[in-house]
Amino acid sequence: MHKRSDDRLVAYLDGELEAVEQREVEAWLDGDPAARDQLAALAQSAKLVRRAFDGVLHEPVPNRLIAAARGDTRAGGKGPEILPFKQPQAAKRLARWRQWQVGLPIAASLFGVLVGGGTIYLGISKFAPADTAGALARPALEAAISNNLWLDNAAGYFKLFVSAGDNAPVDIPANGDSREALQKISQSLPQQIRLPDLKPWGLNFRGARLIIVDGRPAAQLTYTTDNKAIGPLALIIGSSNQPDIAPTFDRRQDVNLIYWRHQGRAYALVGQANVGYLWGIGNDVAWQLDAI
Amino acid sequence: MSPGQRLAELSALRVPDESVADHRFGDQLIALLPRLRRFARGLTGSAVDADDLVQAASERALARRHQFQEGTRFDSWMFRIVQTIWIDQIRSREVRKEQSDLGEDRLGSDEPVRRVEARLALSEVRQAVDQLPPDQRTALMLVTVDGLSYKEAAEIVQVPVGTIMSRLARARVALQLALEAGGGLRRSRKDAQAQ
Numbered sequence: 215m216h217k218r219s220d221d222r223l224v225a226y227l228d229g230e231l232e233a234v235e236q237r238e239v240e241a242w243l244d245g246d247p248a249a250r251d252q253l254a255a256l257a258q259s260a261k262l263v264r265r266a267f268d269g270v271l272h273e274p275v276p277n278r279l280i281a282a283a284r285g286d287t288r289a290g291g292k293g294p295e296i297l298p299f300k301q302p303q304a305a306k307r308l309a310r311w312r313q314w315q316v317g318l319p320i321a322a323s324l325f326g327v328l329v330g331g332g333t334i335y336l337g338i339s340k341f342a343p344a345d346t347a348g349a350l351a352r353p354a355l356e357a358a359i360s361n362n363l364w365l366d367n368a369a370g371y372f373k374l375f376v377s378a379g380d381n382a383p384v385d386i387p388a389n390g391d392s393r394e395a396l397q398k399i400s401q402s403l404p405q406q407i408r409l410p411d412l413k414p415w416g417l418n419f420r421g422a423r424l425i426i427v428d429g430r431p432a433a434q435l436t437y438t439t440d441n442k443a444i445g446p447l448a449l450i451i452g453s454s455n456q457p458d459i460a461p462t463f464d465r466r467q468d469v470n471l472i473y474w475r476h477q478g479r480a481y482a483l484v485g486q487a488n489v490g491y492l493w494g495i496g497n498d499v500a501w502q503l504d505a506i
Numbered sequence: 507m508s509p510g511q512r513l514a515e516l517s518a519l520r521v522p523d524e525s526v527a528d529h530r531f532g533d534q535l536i537a538l539l540p541r542l543r544r545f546a547r548g549l550t551g552s553a554v555d556a557d558d559l560v561q562a563a564s565e566r567a568l569a570r571r572h573q574f575q576e577g578t579r580f581d582s583w584m585f586r587i588v589q590t591i592w593i594d595q596i597r598s599r600e601v602r603k604e605q606s607d608l609g610e611d612r613l614g615s616d617e618p619v620r621r622v623e624a625r626l627a628l629s630e631v632r633q634a635v636d637q638l639p640p641d642q643r644t645a646l647m648l649v650t651v652d653g654l655s656y657k658e659a660a661e662i663v664q665v666p667v668g669t670i671m672s673r674l675a676r677a678r679v680a681l682q683l684a685l686e687a688g689g690g691l692r693r694s695r696k697d698a699q700a701q
Binding site for chain 2 (some may be wrong): 221267279
């Protein structure tokens with residue numbers, strides 16, 4: 215029999231005792247009301263401690279910390295590139311196309327986005343070098359171009375959504391049963407998608423739309439808020455055959471993106487909120503969707 | 507174009523393994539920042555000091571990324587760096603906190619707590635944590651707040667599991683007594699009942 219102590223009670227609460235010790239503590243608790251009170255008080259204080267600090271997880275992460283993590287001590291410096299390599303001809307064409315696409319005027323049409331994205335996507339293999347040395351570089355090159363296209367399209371759709379204002383096209387409006395709406399959208403996607411609840415951030419689900427990102431179907435979930443520091447926002451969920459990556463920040467002109475890939479899905483949280491808010495909301499989304 | 511020039515151009519297209527690894531390292535670190543900030547906030551008791559600590563830890567981690575062993579837990583490695591720098595800072599500055607320093611403004615908290623009573627209770631909790639000895643505070647933040655096991659916490663702090671257990675118990679009892687004395691626990695119970 216181990217001694218009866220606060221160490222045992224705390225370890226019992228934390229699930230750190232062996233089965234035998236656990237039974238001993240339970241027997242002790244059964245016969246000792248004071249120990250039960252002490253256990254309840256310890257549990258309550260532990261809950262309070264967690265609550266006291268969990269708010270930090272939802273705070274915006276300062277830009278200087280993100281810059282430090284990237285090895286860039288100039289806070290607010292240039293956003294990270296996906297992969298650092300010298301641009302080949304295909305990538306230069308892509309860059310020119312990207313400038314054109316991100317700079318789309320308000321009247322830019324969905325048709326242009328779809329056709330442009332599809333054409334570039336299909337054209338990658340034609341531009342890539344075909345000999346042995348090129349074959350070594352091509353997978354990484356294609357992945358980088360594909361990733362850039364994905365982000366370009368995500369930013370482009372967000373701009374279309376914002377510029378359309380109240381008239382933004384939505385396949386499935388928010389009113390009614392959102393689960394049913396998502397099921398309808400999911401029928402066109404490889405996997406069932408779920409709707410993250412962003413109400414704690416003051417963001418209301420506005421609707422869902424089926425879009426084409428980098429030549430693949432994806433769902434664009436849009437959220438609006440009266441808080442101009444945060445919204446509106448779009449969450450894009452698509453499929454990917456690329457390896458998983460942790461949440462990463464990137465930027466397209468005045469549009470910020472947090473994107474990541476997890477188990478065959480690609481995610482992008484897109485908006486004009488500052489990067490700190492986006493990180494906080496992105497973490498929340500990833501946690502809710504078990505997608506990180 | 508000569509074959510040599512062609513080869514040189516193609517070689518330039520290759521993604522340097524080291525650069526990709528650096529990028530992945532940065533991605534991992536950024537994803538971990540919210541947890542590191544929470545840990546540092548608990549250690550330092552100050553929002554500004556906590557972010558300074560996380561920044562210093564990030565810089566040190568980048569400088570020593572070659573020491574990180576693939577296949578081991580990145581979060582544990584980073585927690586250890588944060589904790590080590592914090593201990594160094596305590597030793598070098600010989601920080602002696604005065605009671606008057608312990609205020610809501612130092613804590614820099616802005617978490618959305620809806621009710622005044624709850625806010626007061628959480629403020630008391632942070633103050634109580636701030637008054638714990640550094641080793642107990644570290645154990646509390648790693649296990650109770652971040653949810654690590656005793657073994658994982660022991661590896662980060664580099665002490666035996668039994669030491670973590672006793673530090674944690676002392677911290678939890680001290681915290682409970684402080685909250686009982688300050689009324690935070692009673693308020694939180696009422697708050698829980700109200701919910």
